[in-house]
Amino acid sequence: MKKPELLVTPTSVAHMEQLAQAGANAVMIGEQRYGLRLAGEFSRQHIIDAMQVARKYGVRVYVAMNALFHNDKVDELSDYVRFLSEQQVDAIVFGDPAVLMTVREVAPHMKLHWNTETTATNWYACNYWGRKGAKRAVLARELNMEEIIDIKNHAEVEIEVQVHGMTCMFQSKRSLIGNYFEYQGKFMEVQQMKYAKGLFLYDKERDNKYPIFEDENGTHIMSPNDICIIDELEDMIDAGIDSFKIDGVLHEPEYITEVTKLYRRAIDLCAENREQYEEEKGELFARIEAIQPTHRPLDTGFFFKETVY
Amino acid sequence: MSISQIINGKRVIVKKPELLAPAGNLEKLKVAVHYGADAVFIGGQEYGLRSNADNFTLEEMAEGVQFAKQYGAKIYVTTNIYAHNENIPGLEEYLRGLESVGVHGIIVADPLIIETARRVAPKLEVHLSTQQSLTNWKAVQFWKEEGLERVVLARETSAEEIREIKEKVDIEIETFIHGAMCIAYSGRCVLSNHMTARDSNRGGCCQSCRWDYDLYKLEGDEAVALFDEQDDPFAMSPKDLNLIQSIPKMIELGIDSLKIEGRMKSIHYVATVVSVYRKVIDAYCADPDNFVIRKEWLDELDKCANRDTAPAFFEGVPGYKEQMFGVHSKKTTYDFVGLVLDYDKDTGIVTLQQRNFFKPGDEVEFFGPEIENFTQVIETIWDEEGNELDAARHPLQIVRFKVDREVFPYNMMRKGH
Numbered sequence: 001m002k003k004p005e006l007l008v009t010p011t012s013v014a015h016m017e018q019l020a021q022a023g024a025n026a027v028m029i030g031e032q033r034y035g036l037r038l039a040g041e042f043s044r045q046h047i048i049d050a051m052q053v054a055r056k057y058g059v060r061v062y063v064a065m066n067a068l069f070h071n072d073k074v075d076e077l078s079d080y081v082r083f084l085s086e087q088q089v090d091a092i093v094f095g096d097p098a099v100l101m102t103v104r105e106v107a108p109h110m111k112l113h114w115n116t117e118t119t120a121t122n123w124y125a126c127n128y129w130g131r132k133g134a135k136r137a138v139l140a141r142e143l144n145m146e147e148i149i150d151i152k153n154h155a156e157v158e159i160e161v162q163v164h165g166m167t168c169m170f171q172s173k174r175s176l177i178g179n180y181f182e183y184q185g186k187f188m189e190v191q192q193m194k195y196a197k198g199l200f201l202y203d204k205e206r207d208n209k210y211p212i213f214e215d216e217n218g219t220h221i222m223s224p225n226d227i228c229i230i231d232e233l234e235d236m237i238d239a240g241i242d243s244f245k246i247d248g249v250l251h252e253p254e255y256i257t258e259v260t261k262l263y264r265r266a267i268d269l270c271a272e273n274r275e276q277y278e279e280e281k282g283e284l285f286a287r288i289e290a291i292q293p294t295h296r297p298l299d300t301g302f303f304f305k306e307t308v309y
Numbered sequence: 310m311s312i313s314q315i316i317n318g319k320r321v322i323v324k325k326p327e328l329l330a331p332a333g334n335l336e337k338l339k340v341a342v343h344y345g346a347d348a349v350f351i352g353g354q355e356y357g358l359r360s361n362a363d364n365f366t367l368e369e370m371a372e373g374v375q376f377a378k379q380y381g382a383k384i385y386v387t388t389n390i391y392a393h394n395e396n397i398p399g400l401e402e403y404l405r406g407l408e409s410v411g412v413h414g415i416i417v418a419d420p421l422i423i424e425t426a427r428r429v430a431p432k433l434e435v436h437l438s439t440q441q442s443l444t445n446w447k448a449v450q451f452w453k454e455e456g457l458e459r460v461v462l463a464r465e466t467s468a469e470e471i472r473e474i475k476e477k478v479d480i481e482i483e484t485f486i487h488g489a490m491c492i493a494y495s496g497r498c499v500l501s502n503h504m505t506a507r508d509s510n511r512g513g514c515c516q517s518c519r520w521d522y523d524l525y526k527l528e529g530d531e532a533v534a535l536f537d538e539q540d541d542p543f544a545m546s547p548k549d550l551n552l553i554q555s556i557p558k559m560i561e562l563g564i565d566s567l568k569i570e571g572r573m574k575s576i577h578y579v580a581t582v583v584s585v586y587r588k589v590i591d592a593y594c595a596d597p598d599n600f601v602i603r604k605e606w607l608d609e610l611d612k613c614a615n616r617d618t619a620p621a622f623f624e625g626v627p628g629y630k631e632q633m634f635g636v637h638s639k640k641t642t643y644d645f646v647g648l649v650l651d652y653d654k655d656t657g658i659v660t661l662q663q664r665n666f667f668k669p670g671d672e673v674e675f676f677g678p679e680i681e682n683f684t685q686v687i688e689t690i691w692d693e694e695g696n697e698l699d700a701a702r703h704p705l706q707i708v709r710f711k712v713d714r715e716v717f718p719y720n721m722m723r724k725g726h
Binding site: 068069070071073074077096097098100101102116117118119121122123124125128129140142143147150151154168169170171172173174175176177179180182183184193196198199200201202203204206208209210212218219221223224293294295302305306307308309 | 360391392393394395396397418419420421424442444445446447448450451452463465466470473474492493494496497498499500502503504506507508510511512513518520522523524525526527528530532535536540541543544545547622626627628629632634
């Protein structure tokens with residue numbers, strides 16, 4: 001049976017090597033100048049180093065260029081794309097059509113993955129971006145299992161699904177944390193708090209904690225739970241989903257590595273030995289639960305949830 | 310095409326932007342057009358982003374299109390959801406329906422709807438919705454090459470960025486000038502999905518961004534509060550957009566359509582905001598070099614505002630002063646109390662439909678496109694049969710009373726409080 005790729009997000013080049021050893025087939029890396037909500041910051045030199053690791057382990061490297069670009073960065077996109085093309089990275093991940101246009105101009109053979117996160121919600125849109133040049137669509141995390149499988153059944157492009165980790169709920173161009181401290185008159189704390197780690201918004205009514213952080217791309221608010229469906233992979237593997245992603249953003253490298261090992265085991269079993277998978281999947285889930293940070297409950301995201309409008 | 314020309318020794322604007330207004334129902338559509346909108350955007354029964362609004366049936370759209378035609382105004386329909394698979398069946402029929410009633414164009418975000426419209430309803434213009442969060446000229450170039458007639462830019466674009474986009478790409482540009490707005494990049498927010506299981510990108514947004522939150526920092530496993538008891542909570546509610554001061558700059562940039570937000574807003578709001586911007590645009594275009602913003606226009610906008618307003622990204626990146634902390638809305642200073650149906654010039658008696666309580670002795674204000682605002686103290690009020698009333702108490706009741714100056718159908722009467 002076809003096995004989906006296991007795609008993970010390293011925090012550093014050294015961590016990438018650990019992830020490769022843990023069984024990752026592909027990594028997504030990049031820098032916040034071009035990419036959104038990355039687990040680690042990879043400069044051009046880091047990308048060069050990452051390609052060495054990739055060759056050693058046979059791991060594919062996808063580079064994030066999925067920011068929403070304003071005019072000021074448009075002209076430099078071609079230089080970055082050219083660099084990535086020279087390094088022979090395996091694909092560029094984009095959301096903004098400006099990246100697609102740039103790749104057409106300077107590196108027409110470069111593979112593209114379409115990833116706007118929230119807007120990949122139907123199979124037609126996936127195929128549309130496929131006709132424009134994308135080889136893969138990364139689905140919105142707000143879809144349920146039935147919708148995901150229906151998209152795969154109609155898709156003319158590869159389909160990537162996030163199976164683990166937190167997801168972005170909100171991106172604003174405004175400096176919302178900085179603004180709050182300025183409003184309170186705490187001007188001295190603005191710069192420090194804006195980029196502080198471990199900030200979260202508390203929602204009393206739902207008793208939820210939403211991680212919040214600022215970077216070059218604005219303010220990001222993340223989901224209160226980590227998705228974990230290590231014990232629910234059967235339907236998507238049967239449907240032939242092409243890539244399973246573990247997003248490690250805002251997690252410790254050791255945690256990401258351990259989760260990667262467990263999903264490696266789960267995917268292998270689910271594809272090769274379904275009986276054994278059924279037997280072991282509860283334990284695989286329990287092992288993730290055991291290393292889960294106390295403030296990050298696990299849930300199944302939107303996979304089994306009904307959304308109305 | 311140049312923006313202005315010298316005619317008879319005086320510079321005038323020859324490229325006048327479209328004033329585009331929202332309408333949540335047929336009555337609001339008629340008011341928006343009558344008060345001077347060049348185009349109106351409305352929502353249908355499906356595929357739009359306000360599932361709680363009244364929204365138009367096809368029959369109502371047909372009537373709206375016919376009404377707008379008398380004024381030379383256009384109707385656009387918002388079909389800007391990000392569709393899920395289940396929304397695909399029925400789309401073709403829906404778009405054919407819009408085309409058949411003579412709608413001028415649709416406002417779209419999802420490529421599914423763009424391409425389906427091209428295929429089954431080719432007479433519809435296709436405008437790219439702000440839900441695509443278009444922020445640069447190269448992305449605009451992409452959509453031009455896809456054959457779109459117009460793009461609505463992200464609300465995060467500045468005047469300078471719009472100037473560069475206009476220079477580099479020959480396509481119609483629409484931008485927001487007034488109303489409520491998302492604090493997130495549009496289309497990139499799913500707070501509602503997570504907090505209430507309502508899909509924000511299919512019209513279910515419950516405005517979770519306007520709620521209060523507490524900001525904490527994790528120190529190890531311990532959460533430390535970053536606020537004191539007496540502090541206002543963390544909030545990310547933006548003040549409403551108000552670009553009245555920037556209209557001259559927007560006209561000189563050659564922006565093609567200036568858009569007012571608010572399909573959920575009242576007819577009083579639509580009438581007030583449309584009439585003010587109509588006056589601003591007309592006055593600037595007639596004599597740009599001697600133009601000044603008049604104080605009464607600013608006062609007029611304030612009469613229907615239910616939030617504080619700010620210019621947001623057009624004039625630079627907004628800071629804390631352009632957000633609301635603690636208090637999230639303000640009470641409007643005026644109530645809309647009556648809609649003029651008729652006026653008898655010989656007797657000076659107005660026939661008016663009651664929209665809110667008023668009584669003899671109240672001082673009210675009349676406004677409308679044909680008149681300068683004026684105040685009037687109400688004397689005796691009669692009902693349709695000529696019986697004297699102690700007050701106009703009943704919604705939609707038809708009443709009569711004396712008004713000193715001439716008023717016209719669709720003029721509105723408001724009362725301060």
